[in-house]
Amino acid sequence: MAHFVRAPDHLRTEPLMDDEFAARLAKVDEIRARGDDPYPVKFDRSHTLHEVREQWDKIVEAGASTDDVVRIAGRVLLKRAQGRLTFAKVRDGTGELQLFVSQGELGKDEFARFGEEIERGDWVGVEGKVMKTKLGELSVNVSSFQLLSKALRPLPEKWHGLSDTDTRYRQRYVDLIANDDARRVFDIRFAAISAMRRFLSERGYVEVETPELHSISGGATAKPFTTHHNALDVDLSLRIAPELYLKRLIVGGYDRVFEFARVFRNEGLSTRHNPEFTMLELYEAFADYYDMMRLIEEMIADAAVQATGSTTVEWDGAEIDLSPPFERRTMIDLIKEHAGVDVHPSQPVEELRAVCDSLGVPWEKAWGPGKLVLEIYEKTTESKIEAPTFVCDYPREVSPLARVHRDDPTLTERFELIVHGRELANAFSELNDPVDQLRRFEAQASLKRLGDDEAHDIDFDYVRALEYGLPPTGGLGLGVDRLVMVLAGVTSIREVILFPHMRPEAEKS
RNA sequence: GGGCCGCUGGCGCAAUUGGCAGCGCGACGGACUUUUAAUCCGCAGGUUCCGGGUUCGAGUCCCGGGCGGCCCA
Numbered sequence: 001m002a003h004f005v006r007a008p009d010h011l012r013t014e015p016l017m018d019d020e021f022a023a024r025l026a027k028v029d030e031i032r033a034r035g036d037d038p039y040p041v042k043f044d045r046s047h048t049l050h051e052v053r054e055q056w057d058k059i060v061e062a063g064a065s066t067d068d069v070v071r072i073a074g075r076v077l078l079k080r081a082q083g084r085l086t087f088a089k090v091r092d093g094t095g096e097l098q099l100f101v102s103q104g105e106l107g108k109d110e111f112a113r114f115g116e117e118i119e120r121g122d123w124v125g126v127e128g129k130v131m132k133t134k135l136g137e138l139s140v141n142v143s144s145f146q147l148l149s150k151a152l153r154p155l156p157e158k159w160h161g162l163s164d165t166d167t168r169y170r171q172r173y174v175d176l177i178a179n180d181d182a183r184r185v186f187d188i189r190f191a192a193i194s195a196m197r198r199f200l201s202e203r204g205y206v207e208v209e210t211p212e213l214h215s216i217s218g219g220a221t222a223k224p225f226t227t228h229h230n231a232l233d234v235d236l237s238l239r240i241a242p243e244l245y246l247k248r249l250i251v252g253g254y255d256r257v258f259e260f261a262r263v264f265r266n267e268g269l270s271t272r273h274n275p276e277f278t279m280l281e282l283y284e285a286f287a288d289y290y291d292m293m294r295l296i297e298e299m300i301a302d303a304a305v306q307a308t309g310s311t312t313v314e315w316d317g318a319e320i321d322l323s324p325p326f327e328r329r330t331m332i333d334l335i336k337e338h339a340g341v342d343v344h345p346s347q348p349v350e351e352l353r354a355v356c357d358s359l360g361v362p363w364e365k366a367w368g369p370g371k372l373v374l375e376i377y378e379k380t381t382e383s384k385i386e387a388p389t390f391v392c393d394y395p396r397e398v399s400p401l402a403r404v405h406r407d408d409p410t411l412t413e414r415f416e417l418i419v420h421g422r423e424l425a426n427a428f429s430e431l432n433d434p435v436d437q438l439r440r441f442e443a444q445a446s447l448k449r450l451g452d453d454e455a456h457d458i459d460f461d462y463v464r465a466l467e468y469g470l471p472p473t474g475g476l477g478l479g480v481d482r483l484v485m486v487l488a489g490v491t492s493i494r495e496v497i498l499f500p501h502m503r504p505e506a507e508k509s
Numbered sequence: 510g511g512g513c514c515g516c517u518g519g520c521g522c523a524a525u526u527g528g529c530a531g532c533g534c535g536a537c538g539g540a541c542u543u544u545u546a547a548u549c550c551g552c553a554g555g556u557u558c559c560g561g562g563u564u565c566g567a568g569u570c571c572c573g574g575g576c577g578g579c580c581c582a
Contacts, residue, residue, distance in 0.1 A: 020554095024536095081547095082541055083541040085542035087543080119536095154536075159534070165577060271580095
């Protein structure tokens with residue numbers, strides 16, 4: 001009997017040793033008893049499955065065989081045994097291919113060994129000639145084979161796959177094996193990310209890395225996760241945004257930088273929020289927010305084409321056209337269109353509170369005019385914006401890191417990109433006046449004293465960096481997970497994060 | 510945090526009013542040399558998420574708990 005490390009009960013097969021698991025474990029013992037290794041160290045492939053298809057699919061005729069011998073490997077997804085002939089579908093990281101396994105080619109003993117030893121779910125390596133069956137299916141006519149890894153747990157149902165969301169998210173590896181759609185979503189994710197990397201590199205951007213452990217949490221309004229560094233005996237936060245470090249790099253002389261930043265926010269979970277998620281932030285010296293609009297609309301359109309082949313996507317029941325240019329509208333203008341009111345952060349607080357009351361938007365006494373306008377926008381307007389739209393010119397009061405608008409001192413040069421009511425990106429002409437920045441930080445600090453635990457702390461080193469001179473700079477943050485949701489046509493963020501945050505599996509008593 | 514829904518064999522799903530826990534795939538045994546979710550014959554497999562309650566009788570109803578999904582805050 002093989003022995004294995006005993007997993008906690010709640011992670012073990014239920015019932016603890018079901019028949020199929022036991023049978024597969026017994027097979028491992030038989031294989032070892034014969035002197036073979038059910039988990040060999042290596043297999044030399046001559047081709048990936050994709051390469052076999054590329055090279056031979058077009059030139060081999062149905063019912064014909066070549067003399068070309070290949071060595072391939074993959075996981076057995078399906079097995080159709082038919083007397084002295086067996087068909088198997090295998091998959092590697094590049095594609096799928098059929099194995100043609102015949103007693104005539106393998107000999108009686110080896111054919112029998114294939115039938116007993118190689119089961120659905122196992123990894124197998126084979127050698128054989130490339131051929132096509134009568135019905136034209138490209139195959140490898142197996143002349144020898146080797147078990148590469150025995151699967152002890154059976155795969156989910158071959159037609160319906162795995163549908164239980166709990167299992168799909170907790171055991172993503174099974175989801176990826178069993179569900180084509182899960183693989184499709186992540187293929188889109190990885191293609192979009194690599195397209196954006198390429199896009200930015202081609203434009204002279206440098207990919208950088210900045211700290212994830214911050215002693216001052218900044219760059220966004222959110223509750224951080226906190227931790228402690230023992231050697232220095234200091235409390236630290238996991239970053240909520242990389243913004244302030246990236247702008248320090250612009251001060252340091254890097255003209256164009258970007259980072260795919262994993263960020264952490266200690267907030268609830270929903271179809272739109274995971275406690276850790278990925279932001280693309282980028283900063284470009286001598287640019288303003290108009291440059292950021294042009295950059296991101298081109299970058300998103302390019303990523304869409306690279307990842308899906310099209311700039312048109314279907315998402316949440318809507319057809320969305322991601323081809324540039326996106327609409328450019330001001331927040332004030334959009335509020336007028338959707339809520340039917342004229343508001344502006346230059347108005348007295350009392351007037352804006354009255355507008356809130358008339359629209360049924362709750363407000364708090366600590367809020368100034370800018371926050372009241374933002375709240376009116378978020379409650380009445382944001383969710384109604386359909387086509388990709390740059391919502392421009394946010395109130396200064398709620399944008400502590402954005403430069404004052406060149407034409408209106410109560411606003412900033414800031415936009416958010418909204419698609420079908422959801423925020424995808426946030427960008428500014430960056431605030432580079434150190435005196436103004438310190439004032440804004442102080443305003444945030446007094447909000448924090450009034451009980452707003454999401455308000456910024458003052459980052460004096462960041463102000464010091466600005467005092468050395470940040471050139472005029474455009475900056476942008478893009479929610480990568482949310483962009484992927486749009487591109488892949490899924491409405492839950494858990495579908496685009498490989499291992500979404502879950503409550504730990506319960507101990508069974 | 511609130512509302513609604515779900516949890517049944519390894520996986521996908523049934524179970525009428527509270528009345529013998531079933532089906533398909535997979536597994537296991539057998540037939541089959543061109544299949545494509547192969548087909549055909551046979552057979553095994555259950556703590557119905559957990560705990561309590563009502564009842565002659567609970568997958569089903571009630572209470573509490575766990576995990577998940579969707580919507581709302």
